[in-house]
Amino acid sequence: MNKFLIIILLIGLFAACDNKPEPDGGDNTTTDPPADTTTVPKVSSYIYDLSALPVVTLEISTSEWNNLLSYYDQNSHNEENIHADISFQKGADLYQLQDIGVRLRGNTSRRRPEGNTGESHNAQNPDYHHASFALNFKKYVKGQTLVENEKLNLKWFKDDAMYVRELYCYELFRRYGVWTAPMSSYCRLYIKIKEDEAPVYYGVYEMVEPIDKEYVKRRLADGMYPDKDGNLWKSSYGADLASSDRSQMGLEDITLDHTYTPVYDLKTNEDNLEGAKDELVEFITNLNNKTGEDFKTWVSNKIDVPLFLKTYAVNVICGMWDDYWVNKNNYYFYFSESTGKFYFIPYDYDNTLGTSLLMDNSGTQNLLEWGSSYHPLVKKILAIPEYRTLYVNYLHELCNSEKDYFYVDKSIARINTWHTLISPYISNGTDEDMVIEDVPASWGNCGFYRLLERNASTNYFMVRAANLPTNLPQ
Numbered sequence: 001m002n003k004f005l006i007i008i009l010l011i012g013l014f015a016a017c018d019n020k021p022e023p024d025g026g027d028n029t030t031t032d033p034p035a036d037t038t039t040v041p042k043v044s045s046y047i048y049d050l051s052a053l054p055v056v057t058l059e060i061s062t063s064e065w066n067n068l069l070s071y072y073d074q075n076s077h078n079e080e081n082i083h084a085d086i087s088f089q090k091g092a093d094l095y096q097l098q099d100i101g102v103r104l105r106g107n108t109s110r111r112r113p114e115g116n117t118g119e120s121h122n123a124q125n126p127d128y129h130h131a132s133f134a135l136n137f138k139k140y141v142k143g144q145t146l147v148e149n150e151k152l153n154l155k156w157f158k159d160d161a162m163y164v165r166e167l168y169c170y171e172l173f174r175r176y177g178v179w180t181a182p183m184s185s186y187c188r189l190y191i192k193i194k195e196d197e198a199p200v201y202y203g204v205y206e207m208v209e210p211i212d213k214e215y216v217k218r219r220l221a222d223g224m225y226p227d228k229d230g231n232l233w234k235s236s237y238g239a240d241l242a243s244s245d246r247s248q249m250g251l252e253d254i255t256l257d258h259t260y261t262p263v264y265d266l267k268t269n270e271d272n273l274e275g276a277k278d279e280l281v282e283f284i285t286n287l288n289n290k291t292g293e294d295f296k297t298w299v300s301n302k303i304d305v306p307l308f309l310k311t312y313a314v315n316v317i318c319g320m321w322d323d324y325w326v327n328k329n330n331y332y333f334y335f336s337e338s339t340g341k342f343y344f345i346p347y348d349y350d351n352t353l354g355t356s357l358l359m360d361n362s363g364t365q366n367l368l369e370w371g372s373s374y375h376p377l378v379k380k381i382l383a384i385p386e387y388r389t390l391y392v393n394y395l396h397e398l399c400n401s402e403k404d405y406f407y408v409d410k411s412i413a414r415i416n417t418w419h420t421l422i423s424p425y426i427s428n429g430t431d432e433d434m435v436i437e438d439v440p441a442s443w444g445n446c447g448f449y450r451l452l453e454r455n456a457s458t459n460y461f462m463v464r465a466a467n468l469p470t471n472l473p474q
Contacts, residue, residue: 044218046090046147048183048209050171053421054090056154056207057190057199058102058133065193066120072104072112074256079103081139088146095146101139106132109158109350113191123196128430130156130202134210153208154189157433159441160350162451163422164415167206169318169349171414176398176405178311180219180345182209186418188425203428211332211345213268220336227338231276232267239263240328240375244284249277267332279335283342287376296384303342305387311346312378313394316370317406317464318352319362325371325378326358344377354449354460355440363449363463367395392469399465408461412452 060068064082071080081101088095104110113131114121133154138144146152157163166184173181187207192199209215213232220227238248250262251270266276283302290298299305315323324331324344332345356362368388373379382388398406419436427434438450449460456462 044148045183047088047149047152048185048207049090050167050185050418051421052090052185053204053425054088054187055190056187056205057087057089057192058135059085059087059192059194060102062121062123062193062195065114068102068104069112069114069120071256073117075254075259076110076112077254077259078256079105079254080256081136083140086135086137086146097137097141097144097146099140100144101136103134103136104131105134105153106155106158109156121193123193126200128191128200128202130158130430130432132156132158150214151210151212153210154187155206155208155350156202157204157206158350159355159443161433161435161437161439162353162415163204163426163433163436164418164451165353165355166208166348166350167418168411168415169314169320169346169352170208172318172398172405173311173314173346176310176314178307178314178346180307180311180343182211182215182345182347184208186422200429202430203433204422204425211267211347216268216334220334220338227336229269230335230337231269231279232334233276233280233332234265234267235324235329235331235333236261236263236265237327237329239324239331240372241284241287241324241377242374244281244288246277246281249273249280283335287380295380299381299384302340303344303381305381306390308344308381309387309391310394311344313391313398315346316365316367317395317398318349319354319356319460319464320346320349320352321356321358321362321371322348322351323371325375327371328375351441351444353440353451354446355444356446356449357444361446363446363460364467366469367467368392368469395468399468406461406465408454408459408465411461412454415451 060082064084068082071078081103084100084102085098086096086100104113109132111129111131113129115127135152135154136150137146137152138150155166160166167186170181170184174183185207187205189202189205190199191202211232211234213228216230216232217228248263250260250265251273252262252265253260264280266273269276286298286302312325321327322330330348332347334343334345335341336343351357354363359365368382371378382391397403401407401409404410423436426436438452440447440449448458449463450458451460453459454462456466
């Protein structure tokens with residue numbers, strides 16, 4: 001059998017359904033236009049459709065599932081793939097792929113998906129756990145895709161009883177014209193051990209667009225600029241862009257025996273690591289050493305500053321503290337060959353919207369002093385008066401009651417729509433995360449925040465909007 005056969009039920013439905021998004025179409029959501037006139041590139045919106053709740057089923061043999069459990073026991077951070085089949089059902093459309101790669105993913109969210117250390121699959125009395133998975137459709141079958149997507153991340157809602165925080169943030173980025181943000185949406189996840197009688201329902205999951213070579217192609221080569229060959233970097237803890245130490249730059253190397261994750265991890269052009277290091281060292285050196293008009297000229301040519309400031313306005317308004325400015329963590333960046341520019345890519349937004357840490361209160365923190373003064377990318381740009389003005393204007397625009405962005409009524413309406421979609425399907429076979437509850441993560445320092453209660457003292461949207469910078473330019 002052709003291993004990347006796609007079975008499509010009711011093929012004629014494609015021609016009949018006028019309202020179905022094309023696989024490579026743009027985001028058809030009707031919203032206010034972005035704050036500027038930047039053209040958002042076309043990105044597949046068929047998979048990442050927040051108006052739908054598709055069913056994803058992974059079929060895995062007992063032996064392969066046991067391999068996944070064993071790999072976790074040997075190194076919980078491993079990136080070893082197992083073999084699986086997948087079906088993706090959205091409405092009447094059914095797509096099936098054979099022999100895809102599946103692995104565990106996540107940092108603090110990474111878990112063993114069944115049982116305890118050393119245990120194999122228990123078909124009679126399984127002890128399933130929520131875990132996050134990375135799917136690679138072309139891992140074992142060259143060129144295989146799911147509706148033109150090569151990969152897909154499935155993420156459980158760790159510490160977010162609202163089942164909404166990261167999706168809200170990513171949707172707000174794109175709603176506000178930040179085209180560099182990844183896309184996300186919901187699905188219902190089943191896992192079927194092939195030798196077992198029935199699948200287990202893992203519950204409502206978040207589907208997240210991976211940031212990788214395909215991401216670059218979608219955003220740049222097929223979007224804003226004819227570009228796909230630049231250097232993409234993933235930044236982990238310590239990535240302050242203040243030190244040009246080449247030893248912090250490298251290629252991630254994770255096996256069953258060891259884990260090496262550099263501060264700056266090159267994700268493209270791995271065969272030219274030293275050249276990529278040269279480019280990053282030059283960027284960091286100029287960022288830190290240039291001053292005055294020389295810095296302003298350089299940064300305005302090297303970075304799409306309005307796009308970056310819009311990104312950071314959304315970042316701080318959503319209360320993202322595990323980021324570059326505060327925790328020097330959790331972001332990607334890309335050097336475009338065609339434009340010569342640096343693009344900041346937001347990433348990992350589950351600990352937001354009132355889940356507060358590393359600051360006294362993410363709802364009242366000064367948005368002009370969000371994080372450390374030693375992190376130059378934000379601080380030096382905001383030191384330029386016209387860019388500081390632009391940033392403050394973006395913050396106020398996001399909270400404008402006439403705009404469908406961050407304003408409390410508009411935000412609650414979107415969240416309620418999503419909850420209506422998913423609430424009947426929250427109960428699941430893991431017996432974990434079984435209730436939608438309006439609370440932030442229990443380990444945060446502001447457990448009083450709520451998203452749906454319209455209380456001026458405890459509603460995160462209202463508190464954050466009431467604590468914007470007061471020096472709004474005229």
